[in-house]
Amino acid sequence: MNLRLFIFCDSQQDAGMDISTIANVATAITVLTGVIFGWFEVRHLRREREERAAFELLHTMLTSEWLRSAVLIDTVPDNVAPEILEADARMLDAAHSIGLILEAVGYAVYARIVPLAMVDDMMGGIVRVTWRKMERYVMHDRARSGSQKGWEWFQWLYVQLERHSKSKTSLRLGAFDAHRDWKP
Secondary structure, eight states: OOOOBOOSOOTTSOOOBOHHHHHHHHHHHHHHHHHHHHHHHHHHHHHHHHHHHHHHHHHHHTSHHHHHHHHHHHTSOTTOOHHHHHHOHHHHHHHHHHHHHHHHHHHHHHTTSSOHHHHHHHHHHHHHHHHHHHHHHHHHHHHHHTOSOTTHHHHHHHHHHHHHOOOSOOSSSOHHHHTTTOOO
């Protein structure tokens, strides 16, 4: 005998569902619920990872070494001659310090650990200014070493920021103007 569960239907139709059909529908609903839950969970985990990356980026920028290096490099003229940079040990140390940090940030963006937009918002200005000041030195350093590997992720980061910037701020428009109407 075939067990049937009858659902509201017209008396002239046999609209019953057998147990296997109900089980199939229940399985499909369960799978769909799992997929939806998984999708929300992946989004949540991605957001958490981005927040941790932002915290680490801030942590990198708030060290006394980073701050001293950024202030020193800011005093250097654009496209400073390599000889001038190398003549001042403190300045050269600052250039290497900030360059190595930006190398790490560049690779973190490339590896999709830190979103490019976040780097652009938080430190895009310093990346651009530092590259503008150090580009000539970087090319000199590569020529001297015979390797294109030096400073590669710093340069890559600069190029990506220039190509893909969606930030409302720029070297000509600061956050104080771009986000003037911000509300908490």
